[in-house]
Each structure stands twice: as C-alpha cells, then as structure tokens.
Amino acid sequence: MLGIMDALRQRRSIRKYQDRIVPKELMLQILETAAYAPNAHNAQPWRFIVLSEEEPKEALADAMAQVWLKELEEEHIPKNIRWATVNRSLERFTSAPILIMACLSMEDMDSYPDAKRQIVERDLGVQSLAASIQTLLLAAYANGLGACWYCAPNFCKPAVREALEIPDHVEPQAIITLGYADEEPKTPSRKPIADYVHMEKWGTPP
Numbered sequence: 001m002l003g004i005m006d007a008l009r010q011r012r013s014i015r016k017y018q019d020r021i022v023p024k025e026l027m028l029q030i031l032e033t034a035a036y037a038p039n040a041h042n043a044q045p046w047r048f049i050v051l052s053e054e055e056p057k058e059a060l061a062d063a064m065a066q067v068w069l070k071e072l073e074e075e076h077i078p079k080n081i082r083w084a085t086v087n088r089s090l091e092r093f094t095s096a097p098i099l100i101m102a103c104l105s106m107e108d109m110d111s112y113p114d115a116k117r118q119i120v121e122r123d124l125g126v127q128s129l130a131a132s133i134q135t136l137l138l139a140a141y142a143n144g145l146g147a148c149w150y151c152a153p154n155f156c157k158p159a160v161r162e163a164l165e166i167p168d169h170v171e172p173q174a175i176i177t178l179g180y181a182d183e184e185p186k187t188p189s190r191k192p193i194a195d196y197v198h199m200e201k202w203g204t205p206p
Contacts, residue, residue, distance in 0.1 A: 007142055012187075014146025015092055017179035022052075022097050026143060027178070031100075034136035039128035040121075043108040046132040047170050049101040054094070056164070060101075061093040063163040067156035089152070096177035100136070101153065101164060104129050104171045129173055136176060146181030149174055 031048055039045065051057050065086045072082040093099060109125050112118045133149055140147040153160045153172040160172040194205035 007138055011138060011141040012146075012185040013148040014179075014181045014183060014185070015148055015177070016181070016183040017096055017146065017177070018182045020097065020180045022145065022179055026145075027098060030136060030139040030143060030145070030178075033139040034132045037128070037132040037135040039131060040124035041108075041110060043110075043125070043128070044132075045105050045107075045109055045125040046129045047103040047105050049103065049164055049166070051099040051101070051164075052097065057094050057096075057099050060099065060160065060163045061090050063159040064093075064152055064156050065090055067159045071155075092148075092150075092177065093175065097179035098177070100176040100178060101160070101166075101172055102129060102133050102136075102174040102176060103166065104173050105169060106171075107169050126173070133174060133176065140178060144180070145178060146183075147179075148177045150177070 027050065031050075034046070034048070035044060037046075051060065068086050068089070069082055072085065073079075077085075104125050106122065106125055110121055112121060137147050137149060151174050153175060157172055160166070164172075166172060197206045198204055199206050
C-alpha cells in the first residue's frame with residue numbers, strides 16, 4: 001500500500017525527455033495496464049494511437065499548430081508572441097520519443113433514444129477514458145518512464161482527425177507524451193484538504 005501511495009504522490013508531469021528509445025514491449029505493457037482502469041459498463045471506450053516515428057509526430061504537431069496560430073491571430077496576439085507560443089508546443093510534441101493520442105469511442109457504450117440520457121452516457125465515456133489515461137500515467141511512472149497529459153486535441157479535433165486519418169466514430173481527446181525523463185519537476189502546491197472535502201453537507205470541513 002505504501003508503494004502505491006508513494007507513486008500517486010510522487011508522479012509528475014514530464015515535459016523534457018532523454019534521447020533514448022522506449023522499448024516497444026514496455027510501451028505495450030503500459031498501454032495494456034491502462035485497460036484495467038474502471039469504466040462504465042466495462043465498455044472500455046478508450047482507443048490509443050501510438051506515434052513513435054518523426055514524420056507522423058511532426059505532421060500531427062504541425063496540423064494542431066496551424067489551428068492554434070489562426071486562433072491566436074483572431075485574438076490579435078502579436079505575431080512574435082504567437083510564433084513563440086506555438087513553437088514551444090511544437091518542440092514538446094516533436095521531441096518526445098512517443099506520442100499517444102487518447103481517443104473516445106462510443107460504439108460499445110449504451111445508446112438511448114432521448115438526448116438527455118445520451119449526453120450523460122457520453123459523460124460516462126469521457127470519465128472512463130480519463131481513468132484509463134491516469135492509469136497509463138501511473139503505469140509509466142512505475143516502470144521508470146515520464147509522461148505528460150495534454151488536452152490540446154480538444155481544441156482542434158478536425159485537424160487531428162485528418163492528420164491521423166481517425167475514423168468518424170473515434171473522437172480525439174488528449175495527447176500523452178512518453179519517454180525517459182530528463183527533468184525532475186518540483187512538487188506543485190496542493191490545496192489544504194478543508195478546501196475540497198466536505199463532510200456530510202456542503203461547507204462542513206473534515
């Protein structure tokens with residue numbers, strides 16, 4: 001139990017990686033472990049696309065960058081700031097040894113005739129995918145790897161879908177970078193438990 005608690009507290013988001021190959025067997029073991037996450041109806045609605053070659057990583061990063069540059073331009077962000085911001089993102093994605101595109105598929109989830117229940121069902125799918133991503137991050141850390149969860153695909157789903165030729169029934173949701181860490185981030189501050197835990201009723205701290 002102490003080992004699990006230590007892993008939960010010590011895992012960090014890693015953005016800088018060593019120029020070192022991640023063994024394919026280890027990567028697949030981590031992805032297989034991600035499938036043991038809790039999920040609604042045991043539908044396992046996660047789908048993962050693994051990118052390890054330079055060309056597809058660069059194509060994906062560039063497709064997302066073009067969307068972001070356009071949005072920053074529409075927000076009247078100065079050109080030099082736009083490019084500096086986007087280039088940082090490009091470098092993070094293209095320099096990571098492995099990119100994992102985490103996607104949602106509703107094909108095995110329940111289907112309802114009314115829109116309200118179907119919206120809730122989609123929420124369950126998103127929660128299930130999030131649980132598998134967290135499991136993936138912990139499995140990576142337990143095996144000596146670093147990883148970072150990015151939600152960038154949510155802002156440019158059509159571009160991501162086109163770049164990776166993702167079918168219509170699969171929805172891109174997040175990118176996880178993966179590799180051997182080349183940094184040791186400090187522990188970020190956390191809110192005191194009384195700020196987020198309420199006993200019996202709202203406003204009663206533990």
